[in-house]
Amino acid sequence: MKSVGIRDVAKAAGVSITTVSHVLNETPNTRTSESTRERVRDAASELGYSPNRLARGLRTRSSGMIGLLTEDIATTPHAGRIILGAQEEASSHNLTLAIINSHVDAGAAARRADARELIERHADGIIYATVFHREVSVPVELRAVPAVLIGAVDVQGLVPAVLPDEATGAANLTALLVAAGHRRIGFTNSSVDVPATRGRLIGHLRALAQAGIARDDSLIVSGLSEASGGYAATLELLSRRDRPTAVFCYNDRMAMGAYRAAAELGLHIPRDVSIVGFDDQAPIAESIHPSLTTVALPHYEMGAWAVATLTRLIQGSSDAWYLSTHPTLMQCPVVERHSVGPPQLVKSISNSATDLNL
Amino acid sequence: MKSVGIRDVAKAAGVSITTVSHVLNETPNTRTSESTRERVRDAASELGYSPNRLARGLRTRSSGMIGLLTEDIATTPHAGRIILGAQEEASSHNLTLAIINSHVDAGAAARRADARELIERHADGIIYATVFHREVSVPVELRAVPAVLIGAVDVQGLVPAVLPDEATGAANLTALLVAAGHRRIGFTNSSVDVPATRGRLIGHLRALAQAGIARDDSLIVSGLSEASGGYAATLELLSRRDRPTAVFCYNDRMAMGAYRAAAELGLHIPRDVSIVGFDDQAPIAESIHPSLTTVALPHYEMGAWAVATLTRLIQGSSDAWYLSTHPTLMQCPVVERHSVGPPQLVKSISNSATDLNL
DNA sequence: CTGAAAGCGCTTACAG
DNA sequence: CTGAAAGCGCTTACAG
Secondary structure (H helix, E strand, O other): OOOOOHHHHHHHHOOOHHHHHHHHHOOOOOOOOHHHHHHHHHHHHHHOOOOOHHHHHHHHOOOOEEEEEEEOHHHOOOHHHHHHHHHHHHHHOOOEEEEEEEOHHHHHHHHHHHHHHHHHOOOOEEEEEEEEEEEEOOOHHHHHOOEEEEEEEEOOOOOOEEEEOHHHHHHHHHHHHHHOOOOOEEEEEEOOOOHHHHHHHHHHHHHHHHOOOOOOHHHEEEEOOOHHHHHHHHHHHHHOOOOOOEEEEOOHHHHHHHHHHHHHOOOOOOOOOEEEOOEOOOOHHHHOOOOOEEEEOOHHHHHHHHHHHHHHHHOOOOOHHHHHHOOEEEOOOEEOOOOOOOOOOOOOOOOOHHHHOO | OOOOOHHHHHHHHOOOHHHHHHHHHOOOOOOOOHHHHHHHHHHHHHHOOOOOHHHHHHHHOOOOEEEEEEEOHHHOOOHHHHHHHHHHHHHHOOOEEEEEEEOHHHHHHHHHHHHHHHHHOOOOEEEEEEEEEEEEOOOHHHHHOOEEEEEEEEOOOOOOEEEEOHHHHHHHHHHHHHHOOOOOEEEEEEOOOOHHHHHHHHHHHHHHHHOOOOOOHHHEEEEOOOHHHHHHHHHHHHHOOOOOOEEEEOOHHHHHHHHHHHHHOOOOOOOOOEEEOOEOOOOHHHHOOOOOEEEEOOHHHHHHHHHHHHHHHHOOOOOHHHHHHOOEEEOOOEEOOOOOOOOOOOOOOOOOHHHHOO
């Protein structure tokens, strides 16, 4: 199966390969008679010609490929959406997405080797995405090409980054709770100190302040960022005499545990207590009963932003410096479902059985 | 930043580029003195030379890239593991993985365009992965290159495929239930008819037969393959006078609903009823309480198999025909956690409250 | 054991 | 408005 090349099209159209190249690429500043153009296009489509990207890349020194370097991300549940956003944006720019994953603990050397591989293949740009929102020291290899970061910020401030705006997302979520009437809101935080932990708490506190609700640190309890941690923390919170009427869980997995704690205490969600999570993690948030009100992380959008920004950088946009020094924050939308209701009107005595007897 | 080429290495080592190419590629049937080889290697590493894959690809008519064509798969929770398996296997063969995703409903035309794009870039092989185990008609474009299918079987039997061995996985899971002492096992199936639905039921039935347990179709009830469907089906099953002592749910999401049904009936898992799922879907299976005994889908393995097989095909292996006509089945391992226990010893009266009074 | 040379399939000054 | 020719950076017969 001999593949058809530009030469075949030229011959069929009775023109030179130069002309074929010009008309097919619509080279600017090139005049070609309409009749020739038509002949060329007809010949090309008749022969089913499609240019060899390798040859073109060799000549133009650009591969039309962008590399996505991930750090264990393919194993996290969110990964798919980052990849999807990046891939679709890439397609729309006629770019191909190549993926390389290294394990988080593989170390800097592995990451540099991966970067090098992408460079050998003449990636036009590289996206570096980390599992958790954190600070990284970008491999020097990436200095050689346009690069952007997803979910991480470069300690040296040399490469543009997108980050989820956790604080605003959290603030909006808390505001929703406040709007429903809650004033005593528990917060079960993750005990590991990462930007997400800090950001979510900050947003929560900010919304409280804005609503004129006094900060009460006894309402903030932290634990493992898993269902088990959420269970323990929420159990503690809801067992108090003056238990909160709502609890904001650091993430959806913790919220799963919070549901169990509430059930064990005989508390009905959202009648007796409102629960909210963060991450909009599939399939938990939707599948749990009642379905969970939470905030979504903009993975798709960050993926798309990354390649959109990269294409600007590749085209030599002058935003580079500005972008590098000002991380882009992506909004995290609140997803309202069914785990929030108004607070109980009656002052509960410590146990919801009382309510049932009203 | 002028990048270093083979010419620079040749000059530095005082040899021809031919020689550089031979020593660096370790071309077979080529004698080069050890001293020359050493000089070349030193020069190459000193200059930080890495070959331009585009140029090499143009010359050798192979890009060293393999394409992964997915069908909405990046949006499914499992996707990451397929990509990861494929990517790691690709790395080990010095291949790069390019990903293109099309929406399931984008139609055949979109898929063909995607295949074409991969071919323009001279993908050495293409993997086509579908979201759900099903039959597909492979785009003709794929006939031009080695191709394999993940999770789907080609209606025309022309391309090799890997599929999860759902039946065996299900049989093993049911066998585990039987081993625990269960003889009345409910089965909540998905009401949509796909290979997975059929395979899981077949495996279940096979294990029952093997254990000498009479088939009782009243124990098989189907519904939506979501938590809500599992809830309804399980509620029905467990409300019967002679309720099953265990229920096998078509998937983990249905199992989530089953948990809720059991809780509502006051049935404790696994004391009063055992529940098992299928998919080992993160983060449900682990996070739910008690953690769910289920069977894992071999996504990583299928991804790795796909590229391993592709490399054999690319090298002209003669297995092609055999592989095309015999889909490869990948084992689905049972993952034991905490949702299975022995059946209740007492004959229940219809309501577990009775048990509590023993 | 080593090298000169052709050629992979394009794009792009440059000339006409 | 159109084309001849150089060249991107490699690999690979082929000759010596």
